[in-house]
Every structure is written in structure tokens, then in C-alpha cells.
Amino acid sequence: GAVVSQHPSRVICKSGTSVKIECRSLDFQATTMFWYRQFPKQSLMLMATSNEGSKATYEQGVEKDKFLINHASLTLSTLTVTSAHPEDSSFYICSAYSSGGAETQYFGPGTRLLVL
């Protein structure tokens, strides 16, 4: 299957700082990427849809000014958590569409964020 990477795999930061998470499709071009958040013992929650060259579409209840998404190329989307607080501590996962065949999303390994 197609490969999606995320960097960093885990990050610890101080409250009030910003953290950038990268999502890359390694062997295919992804016009659309998705960002999810997962709290312990819960399912994945979709945060936003990231389209190359246009503004992201955020799900209801997700603050667009706090979670900045940039999809500058067909292989890279970034999520920046601005002014992070302890309640933002979570597992952040991205996914990307593979261009071949029927629409199929492939997921990255996730980034674990801990805000102190």
C-alpha cells in the first residue's frame, strides 16, 4: 500500500508554544489530506480536510485559528497547533488519498503531542 509519514513521532512542549506536525505522502501524490485527533481510549475524530493549494475545511467545533493547516504541495500537509495548552495533548494522525484506483485513504503513524 501507499506510504504516509509523519514528523515528529512524538513531541513535548511547554504551554503557550506552537508545534508543527508534518504529513508526507512518500510514493504518491495526494490532492487531499485529512487530519484527525484521538484521545486515549477514544476513536479518531476528524478535524479538517486539507486540499492542495486551497484553504482547509474544518469540522464543526474545531478552531481554525488554533489548528493551522497548510497544504503547499501534493506530498506535504502541515498542522500547526498554536498556543498549545495541556488539553491539546493528544494523538494527531493524518491521512492521504492514493491516486490509483478507487478512492482509498492511507494513514500516517501518528504524532503524540504532550503539552506541559
Next chain:
Amino acid sequence: DAKTTQPPSMDCAEGRAANLPCNHSTISGNEYVYWYRQIHSQGPQYIIHGLKNNETNEMASLIITEDRKSSTLILPHATLRDTAVYYCIVSGSSNTGKLIFGQGTTLQVKP
């Protein structure tokens, strides 16, 4: 809200087939049925998907009922490494391909 219903948990003996059911009675004509699984602290892994025909790949088989209101994922010979949360999701172009995750089924493969 997720448009599928799955049992919260299931057990399976190692080496036996694991049959995971999913109800999706409100599925529309252009929506696919996708199955993903998530092993602890990892990103979801794509398993298989289908529209109306049964599908098989190296990982699993997907059986979709004729009315498309339910499906079953079959892992033919479960191993301990198949222990994971399995998600059944319906999605299509009508919702821009978004995957809305429900609670899934926690499959525990036991020796």
C-alpha cells in the same frame, strides 16, 4: 455520526477465522464500505474496501450482503498480531471521501 454499527468487542482463537460484522443500513448507492484496523498507538491500517461485490486480498475477505445493508470482514487465519480495533466505515464522493470513525470492534486473538 458514524453510519455503521459494530459489536464493541470479540474474541477469536489463534488460527481460527475471525468474522467481524458491520451494519450499515443507511448506506447510499455510491458509498463504499471500508475496513481499517488500528493496533495500539499506531495509525489506522487499510484492510479492504468494496462497493457491492465480495472482495478478497492478501489480508482479508469482505462479504457484502445483496441489499448492502451489512457486511462481514473475514480474517481467515487469525494470529496474535491481528489483535486490534477494527473499524467499518462507509464513505463516498457524496461526503468528499471523509472517513467518519465509530467506536469499532476490539478483536482479541487468544492463543
